[in-house]
Amino acid sequence: MRYIPHTPEETQQMLKSVGLRSVAELFSSIPESLHMEKPLNLPEPLDEASLFRHLEALAGKNRIAAPHRSFLGGGVYRHFIPSAVKNLIQRSEFVTPYTPYQPEIAQGTLQVIFEFQTMAAEMFGMEVANASLYDGSTALGEAILMALRLQPKRKIVLIPRCLHPEYRQTVQSLLKNFDVSLVEIPLSPTGGVDPGAVGDYLKEEIAACVFPYPNFFGIVENNRELIQRIKDQGGLIIFCVTEPLSLGLFESPGALGADIVCGEGQSLGLAPSFGGPFVGLFATKEKYVRQMPGRLCGMTTDSKGRRGFVLTLATREQHIRRERATSNICTNQALCATQMTVYLSLLGKQGFQKLAQLNWQRAEYAKETLTQIKGINLAYPKVVTFNEFVLKLPTAADLVLKELKQKEIEGGIALGRWYPELGNALLVNVTELNETEDIENFAAALKETVHGLP
């Protein structure tokens, strides 16, 4: 076994030095009756070549469209990942250390976390960010729990229907056992947060309101007035950002009045990977930092006065505070955070803006092109979107998608599963990977499909 170095001679030598005669004796502290009688019922081992043959066959059972022929988004976005990101992220020195609890020999990881926190906070327009959480959906759960800790007497949290449906489900599971009402705010006529419905809850019990930005339909809403009204009632404002690239173009959550910002960093340099591992983002105001979940890296000095970094404010965390910790999280998504940091470093201040513009422009072109097809309209024609929008189709979206797949095109996400009220709605995402020609091909295929179906 190539991962276990012991030769039979070494094993014997070592057994002898610990005073045992056999390997079996190593387990003498386990009562006899508990020992397995038979070997594990698992497949026999594979050598590396056979293993890859097997894995490739398994992966080959997936049918994955080329990124430029895909228009899938819905919280997971296809963007080009520069070669330098892929190369740097494979370095053993980042991949194989533990959590940097021994800072003298982990300055690399710690400085990366510090730079990650800096970039996340900058991007969101917030004062501080943590070292990452699992993903966007669990980060939102943590954001709500934090809002409740900050205002223990308030029991109402508003969750708009235009928030990612799987995020809503995750939050519902997490908060099931808490004494809190999660109120669903219906869709406004323009696919956003319905201000009238929010108004019904503008009273003293409101703890927080979540603003998806952009929302699940790609819609960007400022909600400046509504945010002010919630704040006037003492409610906290939570922004949830599933496509942070949008912040290269659109106003930052901080500038719009967010108290807590959470989100998903996948779109910044991580592969779709069937939904994970991704990186949960979390930022807030400095005055709330002691109620923050997750690890934090801080700047300090060493014994010789040189600048260095350490994990700090650990007294919030489970390994010190146990059942009174701000969260149960321990392992987070450090390597994914590193990947995002490398990606954002390469994009830089201008690249971040340019790539965002490019995404917005491509999506606008797609909107124009696709709605020229007879019978296809925008579900929300007058709204501002980022790189994603909803089309109304004349026939069932599921059927259309199936037909498009025959043409090796992933046409988007059928929304009927979560939003039956929207009818034949299709969520289409367009990124820099979908060039003009790809969009035109998509339009041609969609036209043929829609008009070919009953």
Next chain:
Amino acid sequence: MILEEPLLCEQTVPGRQGYSLPEPGANLPPKEFLRQAAAKLPEVSEVDVVRHFVRLSQQNYSKDVGLFPLGSCTMKYNPKTTDAAAALTNFAQAHPMISEEEVQGNLELIYELQNYLAEIGGMDAVTCWPAAGSHGELTGMMMIRAFHASKGNPRKKVIIPDSAHGTNPASAAICRYEVVTVKSNQDGILNPADVKAVMDEETAALMITNPNTLGLFEKNIQEICEIVHKQGGLVYCDGANLNALLGIVQLGKEGVDVLHFNLHKTFSTPHGGGGPGAGPVGVKKKLEPFLPTPLIIKENGRFNLEMARPQSIGRMKAYFGNFGMLVRAYAYIRELGPAGLRRIAEMAVLNANYIRKGLEKTYHLPYPSPSLHECVFSDKLQKETGVKTLDIAKRLMDYGFHPPTIYFPLIVHGALMIEPTESEPKASLDQFIAAMKAIAKECEETPELVQTAPHKTFRGRLDEVKAARELKLRY
């Protein structure tokens, strides 16, 4: 040679670029939506970025450099094969929002991994969705709460030994349980009588770690499970230390009802400087109705997703867990097979015992019972010269080793918790033992040398008090 490396923000030269993008057009969204102040990201070249991260990487100690004997963390070698497996295009590029028919390969892999883990743990069903160990604990405890609630009373308390990881009480607290701490006995394990004394019909579960954080097998586990079950409670087992039991013991067969697996410990997925991990959870039949959604169902050779189940605790995370880590663990299990997995447990335990034997005359061993995968010493003998565990840990760095876990478990004062794992050859263990002995000698002869360590690292001892007092969390 390790170079000083400023923050990238400090290296910014306005106008310098590290990206390669087509020039966007002039169109912009309406003005009132636009960002007023651009995010101050670095402005650097690709060369700057590559050098920056390579230089930073060189400031890290990592498993690929040497022994990383963190107790309870199972820092074993991370096979490169498994990283390559997760990077296969059809795995890495699979979007989670496509139809089941297009991801049959992924669903089959997860389904089979569930089966393998169920067999390894002796459980009836497994969910692979939790993103890490503590997320697994939360998932498991939520199922336990749902189970009790379905019987009319969610109950109020959870019993947790004093040697448990901090995540156990923290996870129980999110499920709104009150934590009742039970003390380990003089041998470092749980006494059935002590569990019996606190167990009642308002107790939902016992959370136990086996082998426990002292590296000892909870040999009364069957009796303890019976005590808990008798009052209608359930037994949750933290599988952090499962590496010691692979192919030796199936915890489910001893009465454990819920068990989580740390794929980033036992099944070799890399720690990444703090994650990502994955924390699948196994359950017994009676808890199956409460498993989180979605569920993978195999029908006529096809894999389908069941999106809702009436008694399910619901969704724990968007999409399908940390899939990339599931691929790695699957590849690891397939490469090792049943004999290979057992061999891992055997050599992990042999290595821990070899270190223990090598150091038991030099360092105080608070619990002399036979060790499994890790051994726990204390600084009792060295304290007389004014040297503490922290100093010994820091001094180990000067000898080229990552320190063990320190000051945990909490029941050992000045604990040094050593888990070498199966990856280490005898020679590296001998070097580690020699270093620890040399440090013990230094504690007597030149204690200040140890107290001011490390001396050879890129940075000297860092001021953690200052970091917390003068909070600086960003540039």
